[in-house]
Amino acid sequence: MHSFELLSQKFALHFDVRHFPEDPATLYEPNEYFLKLGGKRIRPVLCLMGNELFGEITEDAWHVGTAIELFHNFTLIHDDIMDKAPLRRGMETVHIKYSENTALLAGDVMLVKAYEELNKISLEHLKPILSLFNRTATEVCEGQQMDMDFETMDIVSMDAYLRMIELKTSVALAASLQTGAILGGSGERNQNLLFEFGRKLGIAFQVQDDYLDAFGDPEKFGKQTGGDILANKKTFLLLHALECAKSEDRKELITLLKGNPRDKVEKVLNIYKACKVDEWAMQLKNKYFEEALKHLDDIAVISRRKVPLRELAVFLLKRDY
Amino acid sequence: MHSFELLSQKFALHFDVRHFPEDPATLYEPNEYFLKLGGKRIRPVLCLMGNELFGEITEDAWHVGTAIELFHNFTLIHDDIMDKAPLRRGMETVHIKYSENTALLAGDVMLVKAYEELNKISLEHLKPILSLFNRTATEVCEGQQMDMDFETMDIVSMDAYLRMIELKTSVALAASLQTGAILGGSGERNQNLLFEFGRKLGIAFQVQDDYLDAFGDPEKFGKQTGGDILANKKTFLLLHALECAKSEDRKELITLLKGNPRDKVEKVLNIYKACKVDEWAMQLKNKYFEEALKHLDDIAVISRRKVPLRELAVFLLKRDY
Numbered sequence: 001m002h003s004f005e006l007l008s009q010k011f012a013l014h015f016d017v018r019h020f021p022e023d024p025a026t027l028y029e030p031n032e033y034f035l036k037l038g039g040k041r042i043r044p045v046l047c048l049m050g051n052e053l054f055g056e057i058t059e060d061a062w063h064v065g066t067a068i069e070l071f072h073n074f075t076l077i078h079d080d081i082m083d084k085a086p087l088r089r090g091m092e093t094v095h096i097k098y099s100e101n102t103a104l105l106a107g108d109v110m111l112v113k114a115y116e117e118l119n120k121i122s123l124e125h126l127k128p129i130l131s132l133f134n135r136t137a138t139e140v141c142e143g144q145q146m147d148m149d150f151e152t153m154d155i156v157s158m159d160a161y162l163r164m165i166e167l168k169t170s171v172a173l174a175a176s177l178q179t180g181a182i183l184g185g186s187g188e189r190n191q192n193l194l195f196e197f198g199r200k201l202g203i204a205f206q207v208q209d210d211y212l213d214a215f216g217d218p219e220k221f222g223k224q225t226g227g228d229i230l231a232n233k234k235t236f237l238l239l240h241a242l243e244c245a246k247s248e249d250r251k252e253l254i255t256l257l258k259g260n261p262r263d264k265v266e267k268v269l270n271i272y273k274a275c276k277v278d279e280w281a282m283q284l285k286n287k288y289f290e291e292a293l294k295h296l297d298d299i300a301v302i303s304r305r306k307v308p309l310r311e312l313a314v315f316l317l318k319r320d321y
Numbered sequence: 322m323h324s325f326e327l328l329s330q331k332f333a334l335h336f337d338v339r340h341f342p343e344d345p346a347t348l349y350e351p352n353e354y355f356l357k358l359g360g361k362r363i364r365p366v367l368c369l370m371g372n373e374l375f376g377e378i379t380e381d382a383w384h385v386g387t388a389i390e391l392f393h394n395f396t397l398i399h400d401d402i403m404d405k406a407p408l409r410r411g412m413e414t415v416h417i418k419y420s421e422n423t424a425l426l427a428g429d430v431m432l433v434k435a436y437e438e439l440n441k442i443s444l445e446h447l448k449p450i451l452s453l454f455n456r457t458a459t460e461v462c463e464g465q466q467m468d469m470d471f472e473t474m475d476i477v478s479m480d481a482y483l484r485m486i487e488l489k490t491s492v493a494l495a496a497s498l499q500t501g502a503i504l505g506g507s508g509e510r511n512q513n514l515l516f517e518f519g520r521k522l523g524i525a526f527q528v529q530d531d532y533l534d535a536f537g538d539p540e541k542f543g544k545q546t547g548g549d550i551l552a553n554k555k556t557f558l559l560l561h562a563l564e565c566a567k568s569e570d571r572k573e574l575i576t577l578l579k580g581n582p583r584d585k586v587e588k589v590l591n592i593y594k595a596c597k598v599d600e601w602a603m604q605l606k607n608k609y610f611e612e613a614l615k616h617l618d619d620i621a622v623i624s625r626r627k628v629p630l631r632e633l634a635v636f637l638l639k640r641d642y
Contacts (some may be wrong), residue, residue, distance in 0.1 A: 027466040074627055082422040101403040101469055108399060108432070108464040115436055116455040119448060128441060134437040141430040145348035148422055230557060261576060 001305060003124070004312040007048045011041050014062055015069060019113060030098045030106040032079060037089045044069045048181020049312070050194055056272055060121040060183045064129060068176050070114035071133075075140055077107040082148065089299035111137075121183075128182050134218050136175040142166025147153045150234050158239050170202030190299050197295040197309070204288035210235040215270060232257050232287040237277045238285065245275045287315050322373060322626060325349050325633040335383055336390060340434060351427040353420045356485060358410045364497040365390045371501020371515055374626050381442040381504045385450060389497050390453075396461055398428040403469065415624065432458075442504075449503050457496040463531070464489025479560050483524070487495055491523030493605050511620050518630070520614040523607035531556040532602040535590060547570045547586035552618035553578055557605065558598045566596045 002010075019035060020028035028311055044065030051061040079085075079105050080093040087093060096102035118130060146164040150156050177198040181191045213228045214237055228235050238253075245253060249271045256271075272278060292313060296306055323331075341349035365386030372382040400406075401414040402424050408414060416424035441450060467485040471477045493573060496518040502512045534549045535558055549556050559574075566574060570592045577585055579594075593599060613634060617627055 024463055025465050026470050027463060066522045078425055082425060102466070104403060105462055105466055105469075106398060109459055110460065111429070111432060112455055113340075115451065116459075119451045119455065123444065124446065127444065130436065130440045134440060135434045138430055138437075141426055141433065142345055142348060143427055145345050148426075149345065149347050176466065201367070320521055 001052060001108055001308060002048075003308050004045055004049065004315070007045045007052075008041060011044050011048065011062075011069075015041065015066060018072070020109075025066060026098075026102065027105060027109060030094045030102055031058075031110055033097070034088075034094050034106070035073060039069075039073075039089070041069055043072055043172060044172060046176035046198065047180040047183075049309055050177035052180070053130055053194065053299070053301060054181060054184030054186045054190070055311065060125055060129075061180055063117050063120045064179045067114040067117040067133070068179070070110055070117060072172070074107045074110040074114065075144070077103055079117070079144060081107075082144070085100075095320045110205050114164050125183055129179055129198040132175055132179060132182070136171050139167045143171075145237060155242075156239060158236075158243065161234060161236070161239050165203060165206045166199065170199045173202040174198030190301070192293045193299045197292045197299075197313075199287045200292035200295065201313055201316070203253065204285045204292060206234050207281055207285040207288065208317060210237050211285065213279065214272060216276050217300070228230065228261070229265050229268045237272055237281055239277055240280055241272055241277050244277075245278075249274055285317065289313070292294050322629060323369075324629050325366060325370065325636070328364060328369045328373075332362050332365050332369065332383075332386060332390075336365070340391070342428075343587065347419075348430060351415045351423055352431055354418065355409075355415050355427070356394060358393075358412050360390075360410070362390055363494060364393055366502075367497035367519065368501040369495060370630055371498035372505040373501070373632065374515065374620070374622060375502060375505030376506045376513070379504050381446055381450075381573070382501055384438050384441045385500045385504065388435040388438040388454070388581045390429055391438060392458060393493070395431040395435065396426045396430065396465070398424055400465060402428075403465070415596060446504055448499055453496055453500060453503070457492050460488045460492045464492075476563075477555050477560060479564065482555060482557070482560050486524060486527045487520065490527055491520045494523040495519030511622070514616045514620045518613050518620075518634075521609045521613035521616065522634055522637070524615060528557050528602055528606040528609065529638060532556050532599065532606065535593060536599050539586075547590070550586050550589045551581070553598075558593055558602055561601055562593055562596055562598050564594055564599075565598075570595055580597060606638065610634070 015035075018032060020031050021027065047065045047068055048057055048061050048293070051057050052265050076088065077094050080088055081095045081100055085093050086096050093103070094106055098106075102285070118133060119126070121129060143164050143166070147168055150161070150164065174195040175198075178195045181194050186194070210228065213225055213235070216225050218225055227233075228238075241253060242250060253268065253271050256268055261267070293310065296309060300305065336356075339353060341352050343349065354439065368386045368389055369382050372378050382414055394441065397409065398415050400411055402416045402421055406414050407417050407613065412426070418428075439454060440447070442450060452478055464485050464487070470491055471482070486531070495516040496519075499512050501517045506517070534546060534556070537546050539546055548554075549559075562574060563571060574592050577589055582588070614631065617630060617634070620627065628637050
């Protein structure tokens with residue numbers, strides 16, 4: 001049994017190689033540049049942990065982990081184009097450093113590379129892994145589309161927002177765990193429980209992310225709070241406030257969203273506090289966190305095997321920064 | 322044994338269904354719109370023909386054909402973004418009708434859909450088909466990148482241009498045939514010969530395309546000639562003329578490329594004729610055409626089975642319009 005920390009280090013070493021050929025350099029150098037920007041490599045490590053929950057980590061899990069991480073980087077390169085993001089991890093994004101066309105094509109070939117890596121696994125697992133991978137990849141695209149659609153919508157229901165977060169973020173975490181479970185020889189029931197553990201953990205994490213952006217301690221959080229508010233980003237907090245704020249506060253909130261007054265963050269936070277969005281968000285996070293742990297509990301393997309996943313969940317979700 | 326014509330009709334019927342779910346409509350409606358624009362569906366039919374060269378057409382060939390056509394449409398949607406093309410088959414391209422972001426994401430999800438279709442084939446063929454598909458997809462991306470790189474280069478060698486055409490166009494045709502051969506149970510030697518048949522046919526077709534754009538009969542060709550010349554497009558003809566024209570003609574050609582005088586097409590054509598680029602191109606086309614047929618001859622199956630492929634080759638390359 002290995003901790004997230006340790007598997008993280010192992011995977012970083014494994015992944016820290018050249019992935020693409022030399023030529024054409026105009027296509028592949030951007031990809032190598034982007035992969036070298038690093039990242040927490042959470043998804044592939046979840047695959048390894050999902051595997052180890054049921055048995056020894058197999059050769060296949062390293063391939064699937066690599067494919068998952070390549071896929072994740074493909075989505076980042078293309079998302080950065082769509083979001084017109086200038087920076088990623090403090091460095092220039094691919095479309096800024098090279099060109100939009102190059103970023104588009106570099107992303108495409110990165111996705112194909114992910115499938116090439118998947119094709120290295122043993123034949124017995126190929127179909128179910130491909131099937132799960134394809135479904136998840138499709139859902140991630142659907143989530144990104146919904147997210148873009150929401151940007152131009154005045155009203156988004158909490159249900160629709162939750163579904164978007166699920167598709168854009170949670171299913172990839174959940175599916176990473178499930179691929180590992182498949183490779184570890186898990187039955188379907190345990191696979192589904194592990195998927196649900198990941199899905200709910202992902203939602204809880206997003207709620208926490210939204211919460212910290214508004215109410216986090218800037219010193220511990222590492223960045224100024226209120227970024228989402230200034231960007232008029234739809235968040236769990238904003239949508240809930242729009243639903244539950246008193247009539248006057250609601251009107252003010254809508255007015256604030258349309259402009260950019262100096263004291264926007266302060267005023268929005270005051271409205272949030274008035275309708276207790278902060279307490280609600282903490283409760284919502286805890287609800288999903290507890291449900292996630294319940295799913296983990298229900299998985300039919302000896303408890304000792306669950307320790308690293310439980311520790312990871314606590315580490316990710318029990319911080320106030 | 323079926324002719325290209327007949328298989329074309331059969332595939333069109335097979336492919337003319339809804340491929341994507343309803344929701345989110347903002348993502349999938351653009352895909353359905355684009356697929357409905359039609360097309361010659363050459364690549365999937367090559368897969369069916371490659372299959373039938375060695376045996377009865379299998380269920381798998383329809384899946385692989387569908388995957389190949391979805392992949393082709395993915396490349397078209399993304400290429401149109403990169404080329405800033407307003408029209409495709411006389412209709413608005415996806416990025417114009419919807420948005421660039423939508424076109425990007427619609428293309429992405431179309432590629433994933435292609436892999437989903439591949440995952441439907443029988444397990445015994447999955448690995449080799451995926452492997453060939455991935456290699457080809459990668460090469461098509463490389464070819465597109467080279468094509469973009471060439472746009473801003475003053476000098477492109479004939480070898481580099483030929484390689485670009487191979488990657489961007491020929492390998493997809495060749496690989497489509499080869500997937501069919503794999504599914505038909507062909508051995509490696511025959512597979513390779515069929516691939517080479519397709520690769521050389523593809524090059525011959527591109528040479529002919531370049532030739533007709535300059536020297537075709539506008540009435541038979543269906544469009545005004547000289548389009549490539551006006552667009553300063555690198556073609557087999559231009560690169561050869563730059564290599565073989567007399568010193569003065571070469572200088573004039575380079576000057577013509579830098580401007581857009583009224584009589585540009587006429588003047589460039591005169592230079593082409595002076596160094597006999599037209600004759601050279603016809604010879605080059607015939608050379609690749611003959612080599613392609615030679616590879617077909619060398620495939621170890623009874624001659625009768627080769628008739629549809631031979632007829633297709635003649636149909637595609639023995640026209641003067």
